[in-house]
Amino acid sequence: MKPPRKVAVLGAGSWGTTFAKVIADAARFSSNDDGHPARVVVWARRPEVATEIDERHRNSSYLDGIELPENVHATADPSEALEHADIVVLAVPAQTLRAQLRQVADVLPRSAVVVSLMKGLERDSDARMSEVICSELGLDSSRVAVVSGPNLAMEIAREEPTASVVACEDEEIAAWVAAAASAPYFRPYTNSDVVGVEMGGIVKNVIALAVGMCDGMGMGDNTKASVITRGLAETTRLASALGGRIETMAGLAGLGDLVATCSSPLSRNRTAGRLLGEDLTPDEVVASMTQTAEGMKSAHAVLHLARRNDVEMPITEAVVAVLDGRLSTTDMARALLGRDLKSEQDHRNESDDE
Numbered sequence: 590m591k592p593p594r595k596v597a598v599l600g601a602g603s604w605g606t607t608f609a610k611v612i613a614d615a616a617r618f619s620s621n622d623d624g625h626p627a628r629v630v631v632w633a634r635r636p637e638v639a640t641e642i643d644e645r646h647r648n649s650s651y652l653d654g655i656e657l658p659e660n661v662h663a664t665a666d667p668s669e670a671l672e673h674a675d676i677v678v679l680a681v682p683a684q685t686l687r688a689q690l691r692q693v694a695d696v697l698p699r700s701a702v703v704v705s706l707m708k709g710l711e712r713d714s715d716a717r718m719s720e721v722i723c724s725e726l727g728l729d730s731s732r733v734a735v736v737s738g739p740n741l742a743m744e745i746a747r748e749e750p751t752a753s754v755v756a757c758e759d760e761e762i763a764a765w766v767a768a769a770a771s772a773p774y775f776r777p778y779t780n781s782d783v784v785g786v787e788m789g790g791i792v793k794n795v796i797a798l799a800v801g802m803c804d805g806m807g808m809g810d811n812t813k814a815s816v817i818t819r820g821l822a823e824t825t826r827l828a829s830a831l832g833g834r835i836e837t838m839a840g841l842a843g844l845g846d847l848v849a850t851c852s853s854p855l856s857r858n859r860t861a862g863r864l865l866g867e868d869l870t871p872d873e874v875v876a877s878m879t880q881t882a883e884g885m886k887s888a889h890a891v892l893h894l895a896r897r898n899d900v901e902m903p904i905t906e907a908v909v910a911v912l913d914g915r916l917s918t919t920d921m922a923r924a925l926l927g928r929d930l931k932s933e934q935d936h937r938n939e940s941d942d943e
């Protein structure tokens with residue numbers, strides 16, 4: 590497949606803008622049919638953000654100090670961004686995606702491949718973002734790809750070497766999107782396990798909230814490594830119950846993203862958890878953050894999905910209890926450590942014992 594001629598990115602936050610930079614940098618090394626690098630057009634909700642990106646090649650609200658390539662353009666008009674796009678990248682907060690798609694469905698080119706950058710689960714439906722995209726746009730799942738991995742936007746915007754995963758049921762499409770996003774500092778691997786890749790990115794945000802709480806309460810590395818490792822175990826249980834592959838959880842979109850998010854002060858989810866651990870209420874935490882911490886919104890849906898599938902997720906359960914005000918962060922350790930003992934080799938739920 591030839592490189593894309595035009596890529597539209599809907600969402601000019603930190604990851605949407607950074608991914609636009611990745612695609613634009615990648616395009617400078619591969620020309621399309623016309624012999625020109627792909628045109629990358631970002632749709633920004635706020636006109637002043639679109640103007641700043643388009644005219645000054647900056648997005649100072651989200652990526653302070655980063656210069657964007659000349660072939661990144663921006664508009665506040667979604668039709669202009671989407672017109673003739675071969676690839677449409679979606680990078681808006683997960684809970685707003687469905688409404689956003691309803692507004693643009695008529696102008697989104699039917700032949701485009703749609704790529705989700707989002708790491709959230711829709712509340713009420715428990716739907717993954719790729720499922721929301723397929724149902725709202727009436728697309729076959731083979732036309733939808735997901736990008737996920739240890740991808741803190743600011744590090745990538747600073748061109749620090751990073752790997753990622755492009756997942757799509759159609760392996761040719763995954764390879765095409767990966768080639769379009771392959772920049773000197775960004776190396777995407779392909780994977781056909783969309784469920785596993787997507788679930789890894791969703792649940793790590795909830796586990797990062799828990800690790801952040803440990804930080805906020807002044808706990809050390811033993812505690813955090815214990816939460817990360819058992820967090821991976823419960824992520825793996827849920828992903829495999831939904832049809833994801835266990836090996837995916839040992840890869841970039843599983844372990845890789847979990848480690849990056851739980852250890853980085855750049856992570857919004859870990860930061861939100863830290864503030865909860867410092868005794869702020871969930872409302873105070875949300876009010877103090879200007880960017881999206883998806884775990885705060887998705888945790889309930891993750892737990893709901895786990896219960897519907899008979900999967901035990903004790904860390905997620907404790908995080909949801911803290912978010913609901915039913916459990917204090919100081920009581921969280923007692924609640925988790927007081928559970929019945931079990932074998933680490935037992936990958937079933939505790940209640941499965943016959």
Ligand SMILES: NC(=O)c1ccc[n+]([C@@H]2O[C@H](COP(=O)([O-])OP(=O)(O)OC[C@H]3O[C@@H](n4cnc5c(N)ncnc54)[C@H](O)[C@@H]3O)[C@@H](O)[C@H]2O)c1
Nearest residue numbers: 601602603604605680681685706707708740741742880881
């Ligand atoms: N930032 C990262 O490092 C990173 C990395 C990987 C994945 N992600 C995921 O990408 C998604 C987007 O994250 P982000 O970091 O770019 O978020 P962000 O908070 O930086 O930006 C969100 C963007 O969406 C826009 N927006 C907000 N509400 C909206 C609405 N109601 N309708 C339409 N647009 C709206 C905002 O104006 C902003 O442009 C999230 O699911 C996140 O988990 C983020």
Ligand SMILES: O=P(O)(O)OC[C@H](O)CO
Nearest residue numbers: 738739740741856857858
């Ligand atoms: O800042 P966070 O917590 O949303 O994490 C960003 C990315 O998902 C890390 O891969």
